[in-house]
Amino acid sequence: MDKTLNLFIDFLKKQNLKLTKQREEVLGVFLKTEKHLTVEELYNIIKKKDPHIGQATVFRTLKLIREAGIATEADLGDKKIRYEHRYGHKHHDHLICIKCGRFIEVVEPEIEKLQNKLCRDFRFLVERHRLEIFGVCQQCRRKDRRPKKR
Amino acid sequence: MDKTLNLFIDFLKKQNLKLTKQREEVLGVFLKTEKHLTVEELYNIIKKKDPHIGQATVFRTLKLIREAGIATEADLGDKKIRYEHRYGHKHHDHLICIKCGRFIEVVEPEIEKLQNKLCRDFRFLVERHRLEIFGVCQQCRRKDRRPKKR
């Protein structure tokens, strides 16, 4: 947490930006919340602690947090931009259930390796990547197989 | 092309929907255009041939085309939904340049295999997946290295 905060402070300094209490609070709550949050969701959480904070501040700070490399955007199928932080999480991909919206975080180092190789072949300098696999999760498949008795 | 049209007709029948000349035209132009199109872009192309067509029709038809499995959504970084058709294209992933927006279509069968294995391990029934790698393409890297002479 403090390590991540310092990372953020360093980033802000580099950009000639200041660490304000709002920015610190947005980062703090964001890191504490283990969810893939939209701007609005995070805003609603923070509003409870500090009713004076504005949506625009949350929006802007979340953007800074992403630029600082502390968060990544995730797309879980709805149209909203979701942010997930990396504090306590390594890079991972997503299996996303199209029935229930549930998602599973997965890592397959072999896939990562092959991706990097692929990019080298194209002389392509990777910054980040995103792999989303859409389908039906185990629970929903079971439900489909055994529909409600009547 | 005709094969794809038949696919679409079958899909429509299954849903109790009708094949209209508008729907046929939208599909036809969409398949002919080798681009990752937004609704608006496709609308503008079709409008030239048939000025009476409405944007809503293109929007709705594109959605049907996707539901029929003929197109997939692609996300090239801007916020707009882009559609790409599969006619003459196998499944592929994208390398997307964050400098110039250019993208490269790539396939790595080993990655596909590993993805499928991963899903089997999680008893996850794959419908589709999307892999986007963001970074800097070869051309832009060259430019960065040799900035304009002065």
Added chain:
DNA sequence: GTATAATTGATTTTGAATTTCAAAATCAAA
């Protein structure tokens, strides 16, 4: 043909993302 059900397209509405701008806060220099 007629009934009925779906489709169309101009238009409006929605909603998330983003911008605007005046007020407030920050901070270095006087």
Added chain:
DNA sequence: TTTGATTTTGAAATTCAAAATCAATTATAC
């Protein structure tokens, strides 16, 4: 301190693609 330049904030407005609405039109089964 006080000042002045600069940044930040937050309420509100704007933007713009996506989606919904609805009366008029069209396709299809009967």
